[in-house]
Amino acid sequence: MTLLYGFYVLIWPALTLGVLVLICRAVLRDRRDAKREHRELV
Amino acid sequence: MNSTSLHQFSTLTVVLLMLAFYGGTYLLTLGIRKKKEDADAFMVSNHRIGFGIGAASMTATWIWAASFYAAATSGYTYGVSGPIHYGLWGALMILFIYPFGRRFRKLAPNAHTLGELIHARHGSSSQLILALSNVLGSVISLMVNFTAAGALVSVLSPLSFQAGVIIAGVGVLLYTLWSGFRASVMTDFAQLVALMAIAVVIIPAVFFAMGGPSELVAGLDNLTVEQADFFSTEAILHQGAPFFVAVLAYAIGNQTISQRLFAVNEEHIKPTFLTATVGYGAIVIGLGMIGLMALTLGIEPLNGDMNNLIPQMVSGYLPPVFIALFFILVIGSLSSTADSDLSALSAIMMADVYGKNIARGKADPQRMLLVGRLTMIVATAVGIVFASFSLDILVMLVFVGALWGAIVFPVIASCFWDRITNAAFTTSVLVAMVMFCLARFEWLPLNGATGLLFELLASIGGGVIIGLMVFGFLGRAMGFLAGGLALAAMLIFATGFLREYTVLLASLTAYGTSTLVCVVMSLASRQEPFDFATIGERVGDYDQAHAEPTATPRRAAAPSSATLAGQR
Numbered sequence: 353m354t355l356l357y358g359f360y361v362l363i364w365p366a367l368t369l370g371v372l373v374l375i376c377r378a379v380l381r382d383r384r385d386a387k388r389e390h391r392e393l394v
Numbered sequence: 395m396n397s398t399s400l401h402q403f404s405t406l407t408v409v410l411l412m413l414a415f416y417g418g419t420y421l422l423t424l425g426i427r428k429k430k431e432d433a434d435a436f437m438v439s440n441h442r443i444g445f446g447i448g449a450a451s452m453t454a455t456w457i458w459a460a461s462f463y464a465a466a467t468s469g470y471t472y473g474v475s476g477p478i479h480y481g482l483w484g485a486l487m488i489l490f491i492y493p494f495g496r497r498f499r500k501l502a503p504n505a506h507t508l509g510e511l512i513h514a515r516h517g518s519s520s521q522l523i524l525a526l527s528n529v530l531g532s533v534i535s536l537m538v539n540f541t542a543a544g545a546l547v548s549v550l551s552p553l554s555f556q557a558g559v560i561i562a563g564v565g566v567l568l569y570t571l572w573s574g575f576r577a578s579v580m581t582d583f584a585q586l587v588a589l590m591a592i593a594v595v596i597i598p599a600v601f602f603a604m605g606g607p608s609e610l611v612a613g614l615d616n617l618t619v620e621q622a623d624f625f626s627t628e629a630i631l632h633q634g635a636p637f638f639v640a641v642l643a644y645a646i647g648n649q650t651i652s653q654r655l656f657a658v659n660e661e662h663i664k665p666t667f668l669t670a671t672v673g674y675g676a677i678v679i680g681l682g683m684i685g686l687m688a689l690t691l692g693i694e695p696l697n698g699d700m701n702n703l704i705p706q707m708v709s710g711y712l713p714p715v716f717i718a719l720f721f722i723l724v725i726g727s728l729s730s731t732a733d734s735d736l737s738a739l740s741a742i743m744m745a746d747v748y749g750k751n752i753a754r755g756k757a758d759p760q761r762m763l764l765v766g767r768l769t770m771i772v773a774t775a776v777g778i779v780f781a782s783f784s785l786d787i788l789v790m791l792v793f794v795g796a797l798w799g800a801i802v803f804p805v806i807a808s809c810f811w812d813r814i815t816n817a818a819f820t821t822s823v824l825v826a827m828v829m830f831c832l833a834r835f836e837w838l839p840l841n842g843a844t845g846l847l848f849e850l851l852a853s854i855g856g857g858v859i860i861g862l863m864v865f866g867f868l869g870r871a872m873g874f875l876a877g878g879l880a881l882a883a884m885l886i887f888a889t890g891f892l893r894e895y896t897v898l899l900a901s902l903t904a905y906g907t908s909t910l911v912c913v914v915m916s917l918a919s920r921q922e923p924f925d926f927a928t929i930g931e932r933v934g935d936y937d938q939a940h941a942e943p944t945a946t947p948r949r950a951a952a953p954s955s956a957t958l959a960g961q962r
Contacts, residue, residue: 353611354607354608354611355607357607357610357611358606358607358610360474360683361597361601361607361610361680361683361686361687362597362598362601364597364676364677364679364680364683365593365594365597365598365676365680367672367675367676367680368590368593368594368673368676368677368680369590369594370676371453371590371669371672371673371676372587372590372591372594372673374449374669375446375449375450375453375583375586375587375669375673376446376587377446378444378445378446378449379444379446379447379450379583380446381444381445381446382444382445382446382447385444386444391440391442392426392440393426393444393447393580394426394439394440394443394447394576394579394580
C-alpha cells in the first residue's frame, strides 16, 4: 500500500518533468529549424 | 498543522516578485516585436508554429489559477480519486477536440477563429452565436484570473486585493498589447517552463516534508469510505460526471483553443494536442494531490476557504522560498491564460465582428490591428472592474456553460454533414437554451411526464456526447453505435433518477435538445447540400488580400483576394 500510494502521488511530478524535457527539446529544434529557414519562431 | 495564518511577505517582496515576473515577460516580448505588426500574425502567428512552442502554449493556456485550487479542493473533498476527477477530464477536453480540430483546419487552413469557419458555412447569425459564447467565456476567464491574483496578493502580503488585481491586469496587457498572439505564445513557453519546474519541485517536497507515503497511508483512516474508494460514486456523480459532460463544450466554446489550432503547423496538430493533454493532466492532478495530503493529515482549510489549502500546506511544511515559488506558479498560470484570453478576444473582434460583419470582406489590416488592441484595453479594464467589485458571476457562468453545450452538436455537425442549415443551427441553439433554463432553474416541476420528457432529452444528450467522442476517433459507424448504446443505457438507468441532479440534467438537456432540433430541421429542409470546398475559398489571410488585390493564392489552400472579398 505504501509503495502504491507513493507511486500514485509521485508519478504526476515525474510525468510533468518528462513533458517539460520533451517541450524544451522540441522548442530548441523549432528554433534551429526557424533559423535555418530564415523565418521567425512565432 | 492547523495553522491560523499563512506566511506573510513584505509589500516590497511581493512588488519585486511581480515586477521581476512581468518585467521579465515584457523583455521577452521585445525580442519578437516588429515595428509594423501584421493583422494575421497578431491573430494566429504564421499558421506554422512548431510542436514545442505549440504544445507549451496549449498547456499553459489551459492551466489557469483555478485549476490548482479546484484540483486540491477536489482531492480534499472527494479523497483518493478527487484529483483525477478534476484533472483527467480537464485534460481530455484538449484531447477530444483534436480530431475535430483537424477537420476544422482542413476545411479552413487559413482561418483565425472558429467563427470565421461557421460564417463561411452558414452566415452571420450562427457565427455571432459562437462569437458571443467565446467572448463571454474569455471575459469570465479574465475576471477569474485577475481575481485569483488579487486573492493571492492579499493573502500573502499586506497589499490589498485591488492592488493585486490591477498589477496583474496591467502587467498582462503591457506584454500582450503590441504583438498580440505572437507575444502570448512566446511568453507561454517561458511561463510554462517556470510553472512545470516549480510543480516538479513543490509536489514531492510537500509530500516528503509531511512524512511521505507511510504518513499518507496512515492518514487514510481519517477518510470516509467514499473518500478512500478510488471508484467513489459520489466523486463520479458530483465531480467527474458534470466535468465529463463539459469535455467537448469547453473546447468548442473556447477561442483560445481554436486560435492555437489554426496557428500550429498542420502536421504537428496531433503531437501538440497529445502533449498538452499529458502536460495539463500531470501538473493539475499532481497539485491536486496536495489536497489529498491535507485531507489525510486532518488539516482544516484556513478560514474555511478551500483556496488556502495549497498555500497552507506549502507554508506549513516548506521554507519561505517555496512560498515565493508557489506565488510565481500561480501568477504564471493566471497570466498565461489571461494573455491568451486577451488574444482570443482581440481575434474575435478583429475577424468575426470587424472583418466579417463590419468591413464585410474589405477589411483594412491596420484598422484591424487597432480594433484588436482597443479590444485588449477594454477587455482588461472590464476584467479588472468585474474582479475588483467581486461581482457574482455564477448566473453568467451557468448561461455560458449551457450555451457552450448547446452549440457543440451544431458546430461539429456543420463541419461534417452537408445538410445542416443556418436556420437549424440558430434555432436549435435558442430552443436548447430555453429548455436548459426550464430544467436548470426548475421553472417547470421536474416530476411526472415533464420530468420524464427532460430525462428523455438528457438521455439523447448523453448519447450525443458519447457518440461524438467516439466518432472523432473511430469514425461514423462506431460513433453511431456508441451513441446508440449510451442512449439506451441512459434510458434504462437515468429515467426517474436523473431529475434529482438538476445541474447534470439541464446540461445534458441542452445537448439533447440542440441535436434533436438541428437534425429534424436539417432533414426537413429542401436546401441544396453544402459544398465544403467553398469554405477554404471564403476564409483567408487579411494582409495578403489587402496588399495584393488581384493576387494569386500563396499556396493551394489559400484563397485569392477576390474570393476573400466575397465573404459577405
